[in-house]
Amino acid sequence: MSNTFGAILTGTGSALPEKRLTNDDLSKMVDTNDEWIVQRTGIKERRIAGEGESTATLATAAARKALDAAGLKASELDLIIVATITPEMIFPSTACFVAASLGLRSTPAFDMAAACSGFIYALNTGANFIKAGQYKTVMVIGAETLSRIVDYTDRASCILFGDGAGAAILQRSNDSSKGLVYASLHADGNGAEAMKCMPGSLHPVNAAMLDTRDQYIKLKGREVYKFAVTKFAELIEDAMRVAELSKDDLRLIIPHQVNQRIIDSAMEKLEMGPEKAHVNIDRYGNTSAASIPIALDEALRAGRLSPGDAVVFVAFGAGLTWANAVLKI
Ligand SMILES: CC(C)(COP(=O)(O)OP(=O)(O)OC[C@H]1O[C@@H](n2cnc3c(N)ncnc32)[C@H](O)[C@@H]1OP(=O)(O)O)[C@@H](O)C(=O)NCCC(=O)NCCS
Known part of the structure; x- marks a missing residue:
């Protein structure tokens, strides 16, 4: 906490697929029921990526909303970090796809994988780039399409997970007591x-x-x-x-x-x-990072x-x- 710079939050955004998968829907796929799922987990429904939606498209949608909220243009970003365990593909990184979708041609971008802890890992990393004085404006995104790696024949796990993305922009401040x-x-x-x-x-x-x-x-x-x-x-x-x-x-x-x-x-x-x-698990399930x-x-x-x-x-x-x-x- 003795840093010269603070890394403050200046904008956030999120994106969820339209498609809902309810507990009743799942009870037609595996031997489960709404009562068991609600009582054991609190989950009532989760969002599932549709055709053409992916980790990068959700991440990009969340990123655009965060840029709007911060009043920034994508070109003002110095770095993009995406936390995910369901990347767009093994390589290139999801962050590179997001950067390209935002129209960026040389902004550094990389992924981090720490599963459900991934966003905090990425936020800490982004903040440290700012606190060290290397960058002024960092976009940190947590994005997943877990539905693409869920086994919808396994009732013990398929009830838990959903898809979505959230983004946060950190910016340099001279006040290190904030952010x-x-x-x-x-x-x-x-x-x-x-x-x-x-x-x-x-x-x-x-x-x-x-x-x-x-x-x-x-x-x-x-x-x-x-x-x-x-x-x-x-x-x-x-x-x-x-x-x-x-x-x-x-x-x-x-x-x-x-x-x-x-x-x-x-x-x-x-x-x-x-x-x-703040709990929203009833609507979105576990969306990991x-x-x-x-x-x-x-x-x-x-x-x-x-x-x-x-x-x-x-x-x-x-x-x-x-x-x-x-x-x-
Ligand atoms: C998965 C989880 C909801 C299961 O709840 P639980 O109370 O631990 O239940 P158990 O696994 O002990 O199973 C209890 C019984 O319910 C059954 N069961 C499991 N899934 C079921 C389902 N979807 N519907 C109905 N019954 C189910 C089990 O087969 C077991 O039956 P048995 O007693 O006859 O063997 C809970 O353990 C959990 O939330 N764990 C953490 C989630 C997690 O790992 N998230 C990812 C990382 S962050």
Whole structure:
């Protein structure tokens, strides 16, 4: 927190596909029902990318809205970072596709993968480029089309995930007490088996893989659940302690939208009312790296956050990874 520059938030945007996949729709595909899904997860429906929609098209739509909100032209961006685990393709990076769609010809652009913690990793990275004095204006995007890697024959995982994108613009400020004032990032690769999607150098896609459906997400939901319940409250407490925020100072918690029960149990543990957390999992499910920036954009547009407010982000996901951050609006 002794940086010369601050990295302040000047605009956000989000984009969700039109197409809705409800719990009733899923109950026609696998052995499940609306009551089970709502009670165990809080999810009622999720958005699914339609034909012609992809991680980059959603990311670009969110980016354009963030540029509008910040009153900036794309040409004023110094860097684009996209957090995603469902990239446009293995290469080029999704960020390059976004940059091209925004009409940019030499702006640096790259992807980061930290699964559901990806947006916080990317936000922290973008802020550090600004704080170090290298760039003035950075676009950070979380974007996913998880529906493209979900196994819609696996009821334990297919109910959870949705598609979408959220974008945030960070800009240099001389006031380092505002903007991204704290973030901590963590990973434990020993937890890789809890959640994975295998296609890659170790397991290239081939006919055998398609036979065993190993091209899709594999999830041990119960393991992640236990890990998440513990970490969630710890990460919020850590953020409040380091940023010296009392419960009254903290306007809003924006958690990764993993499961309503996980969020509720953490809020209870922290003795905070449920209204202190911004939750939209009922409408969008878990959109991995996109979930926090979508919720941030929603909270700002709904007037839940005003200048001067402090917001805590908290996330965990495949890796395992986990992260928190404090943003002063
Ligand atoms: C996935 C999750 C909702 C499952 O809820 P849960 O309370 O842990 O449920 P369990 O996995 O223990 O399963 C309980 C029972 O429901 C069944 N079940 C699983 N999915 C079901 C579904 N969609 N519909 C109906 N029954 C289902 C199970 O087969 C099991 O049946 P059994 O008791 O006869 O064996 C929950 O564990 C979770 O949210 N985990 C974290 C999510 C996650 O990993 N997200 C990605 C990373 S951020």
